[in-house]
Amino acid sequence: MDIKWICAVTIILAWFCRASSAHQTSVEPPRNLQIIDPGLLGHLYIEWQPPPFLLTLDQCTIKYKLKYRSTGDADWKVVFTKKLKYGDGFDLSKRTEAKVQTLLEGRCTNESEVKSDWTHTTFQVPSQGELESQIRDFHCVYYNWEHLTCTWQLGQLAPAGARYELYYWYEGLDHTVQCSDYIQTHGRNTGCNLQNLRQAEYIDFNVCVNGSSESTQLRPSYFTFRLQNLVKPSPPEKLSVSISAYEEVHMEWSPPAGGTPPHCLDYEVQLTEHDGDADAPWTSVSTQVETTFTFSQANRSRVSCVRVRGKTNMFCASKGFWSEWTRKCFYVSRKDEKQLFILIAVALSFLTVIIIFIFAAQCKKSVLGKFHAPVGC
Incomplete structure (x- = not known):
C-alpha cells in the first residue's frame, strides 16, 4: 500500500474522530436561575448555579452568557462572565426577564465552543394601588x-x-x-x-x-x-464687553463658582442688534472650553445686547440643562450719526471763524472811524 495513501487515510480518520468527539460533547444549562430584590429600589441581582457535572470537569474554560431586559425594551443587555452573580439597576414598575446559558471551551471540547440551552426566569414587584x-x-x-x-x-x-x-x-x-x-x-x-x-x-x-x-x-x-x-450650572460670572474701533464686540467672562468643574462646560454666546426692539433676532454661536469671544457686528445699531450661558459638555455628561443667561447691553452709535456729528462740528467751527472775522472787522472799522472824525468847536 502506498505510504502517502496510508498517511492521508490516517489524517482523515483523526479529523473525523475529533469532529465526532466535539459533536458528542454537550453541556447542560445553569441551574436555579433567579432574580433577587434586596430592597435597594431597583438594584436587582441575577444569580444561578453551575451544571452539576462541571464540578468534576477539568481542562476546559467555563463561562456564562447572560441576557436581561425590562418589559418594553427592544434589545437585551448581554454580559459574559465567569461569576455566578450579576447586579444592575431596573425599573421596578416593569417586569424583568433574564436568561443564561453555559459556554464550554478547551481540550475537553477539542478547542471548539459548546453552548447549552437557555435557562429563563422573570421577576416583577406585585402591583399595589391604582x-x-x-x-x-x-x-x-x-x-x-x-x-x-x-x-x-x-x-x-x-x-x-x-x-x-x-x-x-x-x-x-x-x-x-x-x-x-x-x-x-x-x-x-x-x-x-x-x-x-x-x-x-x-x-x-x-x-x-x-x-x-x-x-x-x-x-x-x-x-x-x-x-x-x-x-444645571450657575450662570457664567463677571461678563464684560468692550468694543474696538472697527465695532467688534469682545466678550469675556468667568466660569461659575461652586462645584461645576470649569473643564466640563460649553458655552453659547448670543448678540442682538436693535433700536429698542425686544423681539429682534439673536445671532448665536457655541464655543467650547473658552471664556472669551469676539463678534463682528453686521449691522450698526444704536443699542446692542450680548448674553452667554453654560451647559455640561459631552466630555463630562451625555445631557444636561442650560444655565440662566448672563446679559449685558451697550450703546453703539451709527456711522451716519458720527458723520453728521463731525459735519456739524466742522460747520460750527467754520461759522465761529467767520463770526470772529466779522467781529474783528467791525471793531477795526469802529476804531478807524473814531480816529478820522472831525474835531468840534
Whole structure:
C-alpha cells in the first residue's frame, strides 16, 4: 500500500474522530436561575448555579452568557462572565426577564465552543394601588454639581390625607435613605432637596417615591438616573464687553463658582442688534472650553445686547440643562450719526471763524472811524 495513501487515510480518520468527539460533547444549562430584590429600589441581582457535572470537569474554560431586559425594551443587555452573580439597576414598575446559558471551551471540547440551552426566569414587584394614585411629573435637577432637587405632583386619585415620601440608594450605601428636607405645597410633600452627593456621581442613583394613606393603597414610583446628566450650572460670572474701533464686540467672562468643574462646560454666546426692539433676532454661536469671544457686528445699531450661558459638555455628561443667561447691553452709535456729528462740528467751527472775522472787522472799522472824525468847536 502506498505510504502517502496510508498517511492521508490516517489524517482523515483523526479529523473525523475529533469532529465526532466535539459533536458528542454537550453541556447542560445553569441551574436555579433567579432574580433577587434586596430592597435597594431597583438594584436587582441575577444569580444561578453551575451544571452539576462541571464540578468534576477539568481542562476546559467555563463561562456564562447572560441576557436581561425590562418589559418594553427592544434589545437585551448581554454580559459574559465567569461569576455566578450579576447586579444592575431596573425599573421596578416593569417586569424583568433574564436568561443564561453555559459556554464550554478547551481540550475537553477539542478547542471548539459548546453552548447549552437557555435557562429563563422573570421577576416583577406585585402591583399595589391604582395607577392614577402614583405621583406625576417627577423632575430632578442637579444644581451646579452641588445639590439635587426633585419635584413631583400628587397623584390624580391621591386621597386628601395621602403622604408621599422619597427614598434613595446608590452603590456605597448600606441601606436606603429617606429624604430629610422636603419641599411642601399646602402642607404636603411635593419635592425633596438632597446635599453632599459627590460620591454618587457617575453611578446609578435609584429613587422611589412611595405614598401612604389610611383609606387606600398608593402605587410607588421608581426612577434610576445619573446625577451628571441632570446638571444645571450657575450662570457664567463677571461678563464684560468692550468694543474696538472697527465695532467688534469682545466678550469675556468667568466660569461659575461652586462645584461645576470649569473643564466640563460649553458655552453659547448670543448678540442682538436693535433700536429698542425686544423681539429682534439673536445671532448665536457655541464655543467650547473658552471664556472669551469676539463678534463682528453686521449691522450698526444704536443699542446692542450680548448674553452667554453654560451647559455640561459631552466630555463630562451625555445631557444636561442650560444655565440662566448672563446679559449685558451697550450703546453703539451709527456711522451716519458720527458723520453728521463731525459735519456739524466742522460747520460750527467754520461759522465761529467767520463770526470772529466779522467781529474783528467791525471793531477795526469802529476804531478807524473814531480816529478820522472831525474835531468840534
